[in-house]
Amino acid sequence: MAKPALPIVVQKYGGTSVGSAERMLEVAEIVKSNLKSNRVIVVLSAMSSHKKAEGTTSRLLEAAKEVLKPNSQRYLDIVNIIEEGHLKTIENAVAEGPARAEAERDVKAECSRLRSFMAAAEVIDEISPRSRDVMISTGEKLSARIFAALLQSQGVDAVYVNLEKLIEAQFDEKAIDQTFYDYLTQRLAVVIEGCGENTVPVVTGYLGPVPGSILSTIGRGYTDLTAALIAVGVAARELQIWKEVDGIFTADPRKAPKALLLASISPEEAAELTYYGSEVIHPFTMEQVIRASIPIRIKNTFKPDGDGTVIIPEGWVPPQHAESIECLTPGGTRIPKLGEDYLGSKTPNGNGLALSEDQKRPTAVTIKDHVIVLNVHSNRKSVSHGFFAHIFLALDRYGIVVDLISTSEVHVSMALSPNVKESKLERALVELRKYGTVDVIRNMAILSLVGKQMRNMVGIAGLMFETLAKHNVNIEMISQGASEINISCVIEEERAETALRAIHDECILGDICS
Ligand SMILES: Nc1ncnc2c1ncn2[C@@H]1O[C@H](COP(=O)(O)OP(=O)(O)O)[C@@H](O)[C@H]1O
Numbered sequence: 001m002a003k004p005a006l007p008i009v010v011q012k013y014g015g016t017s018v019g020s021a022e023r024m025l026e027v028a029e030i031v032k033s034n035l036k037s038n039r040v041i042v043v044l045s046a047m048s049s050h051k052k053a054e055g056t057t058s059r060l061l062e063a064a065k066e067v068l069k070p071n072s073q074r075y076l077d078i079v080n081i082i083e084e085g086h087l088k089t090i091e092n093a094v095a096e097g098p099a100r101a102e103a104e105r106d107v108k109a110e111c112s113r114l115r116s117f118m119a120a121a122e123v124i125d126e127i128s129p130r131s132r133d134v135m136i137s138t139g140e141k142l143s144a145r146i147f148a149a150l151l152q153s154q155g156v157d158a159v160y161v162n163l164e165k166l167i168e169a170q171f172d173e174k175a176i177d178q179t180f181y182d183y184l185t186q187r188l189a190v191v192i193e194g195c196g197e198n199t200v201p202v203v204t205g206y207l208g209p210v211p212g213s214i215l216s217t218i219g220r221g222y223t224d225l226t227a228a229l230i231a232v233g234v235a236a237r238e239l240q241i242w243k244e245v246d247g248i249f250t251a252d253p254r255k256a257p258k259a260l261l262l263a264s265i266s267p268e269e270a271a272e273l274t275y276y277g278s279e280v281i282h283p284f285t286m287e288q289v290i291r292a293s294i295p296i297r298i299k300n301t302f303k304p305d306g307d308g309t310v311i312i313p314e315g316w317v318p319p320q321h322a323e324s325i326e327c328l329t330p331g332g333t334r335i336p337k338l339g340e341d342y343l344g345s346k347t348p349n350g351n352g353l354a355l356s357e358d359q360k361r362p363t364a365v366t367i368k369d370h371v372i373v374l375n376v377h378s379n380r381k382s383v384s385h386g387f388f389a390h391i392f393l394a395l396d397r398y399g400i401v402v403d404l405i406s407t408s409e410v411h412v413s414m415a416l417s418p419n420v421k422e423s424k425l426e427r428a429l430v431e432l433r434k435y436g437t438v439d440v441i442r443n444m445a446i447l448s449l450v451g452k453q454m455r456n457m458v459g460i461a462g463l464m465f466e467t468l469a470k471h472n473v474n475i476e477m478i479s480q481g482a483s484e485i486n487i488s489c490v491i492e493e494e495r496a497e498t499a500l501r502a503i504h505d506e507c508i509l510g511d512i513c514s
């Protein structure tokens with residue numbers, strides 16, 4: 001009788017998880033320990049030794065800027081440093097032999113292609129969004145190429161999968177919708193199937209020159225989305241995102257020291273947190289995977305024995321043959337069988353405290369900084385029905401995104417998404433002033449309390465605002481999301497961390513920690 005196919009797990013490793021030879025060797029152990037009972041597909045980001053801001057993708061973007069500076073050859077220095085760093089990684093991670101020699105040759109060829117491409121861009125003095133995509137693709141190509149060689153040198157049947165030519169059809173960049181993501185999913189399924197069932201594909205998280213450019217259409221952190229689309233394409237049992245953080249906490253652990261790790265979270269809650277400042281995974285990831293009812297597990301590469309956090313799709317049912325799946329971490333700890341840990345009620349976390357699912361409490365709190373508030377007062381005695389329409393059309397014309405809104409009949413307050421371009425804001429303001437007086441308040445932050453239990457919690461908004469008042473935090477604007485799982489307010493940025501800690505400790509932990 002034919003052996004039943006192993007369940008497929010897609011593992012995406014972030015830049016810091018593969019940021020050095022040592023890290024890559026640790027990741028290889030995690031992959032191998034999973035191979036015993038799963039078919040594993042690995043998706044990699046570009047190497048980042050410490051912070052993303054100093055990682056390979058950021059350096060490539062810096063080099064791209066240098067290309068356009070007159071008489072600057074600095075882009076060549078940057079590419080040389082990238083090349084040296086990757087060759088050093090090969091030397092320290094990949095055992096001598098044919099796999100190592102081929103990886104060295106490919107890394108050198110890739111960097112030399114990049115130098116020629118940048119030199120050509122220097123001559124024409126122009127870098128289109130598509131050319132920039134080609135430049136940043138080098139980061140993921142180098143890391144995936146090296147990691148495939150590392151696995152091969154350790155006897156694993158692995159193959160390097162470069163997605164730079166994945167997109168063959170034409171799409172209108174202004175009309176990117178689910179059709180485009182469905183297309184990518186199908187293409188990825190074909191590519192992965194072509195690798196063979198017993199081979200570990202090591203895939204570049206860069207998925208090709210996306211219409212309108214990968215950075216503007218998808219944004220930094222795009223490799224999470226690539227992994228999600230692969231997971232959907234191959235009907236994976238689970239998508240694992242391996243990062244530098246234990247999972248999703250009740251608040252950003254860097255800002256709220258008492259934050260607790262959440263064992264599980266709903267996709268809606270994860271999406272709200274991601275949108276309002278706690279971007280643990282790329283915001284587009286959830287939607288794709290959850291549509292296909294695939295759980296996402298977030299794990300810490302540096303502490304593989306930790307439980308992590310699982311984002312469980314609504315109505316998800318544990319697979320029937322979950323009993324047969326055994327998964328060990330390199331440390332020998334058993335990862336709970338797929339399914340058995342998802343529905344548990346009490347989970348002790350890193351702080352030794354237990355969060356009870358039965359207890360009514362908000363799930364997490366988050367802050368989004370660098371927010372600008374616009375207050376528009378209608379200049380009409382009687383309000384024209386077009387007042388709101390004019391305002392939003394003006395903002396849309398300049399590509400300005402509104403995160404929160406609160407209105408009365410003659411007044412509208414809007415919190416704008418960070419990174420608004422000043423020049424565009426100035427032009428939008430000229431237009432908005434035709435419809436009323438406009439105040440612009442800068443250096444603000446959005447504080448959001450999120451939780452599906454909040455739908456049934458009487459008095460939670462009262463407790464939230466009372467807590468802010470007690471800590472002398474002034475509220476500029478209030479909005480309760482239509483989803484009823486998010487209460488947000490806008491406060492001064494300089495009080496944001498104090499407010500976050502107060503709300504976290506008093507409204508979420510409340511009686512747990514007292
Ligand atoms: N609620 C939260 N739970 C976990 N991490 C959070 C939360 N809110 C914000 N963060 C931050 O998100 C970051 C994500 O982890 P990391 O893998 O280091 O990021 P990156 O993908 O930028 O390299 C962490 O630095 C963490 O401090």
Ligand SMILES: N[C@@H](CC(=O)OP(=O)(O)O)C(=O)O
Nearest residue numbers: 014015045057220221222223
């Ligand atoms: N390397 C890219 C894409 C990415 O997904 O990064 P990470 O997995 O490290 O968040 C970036 O730096 O944006």
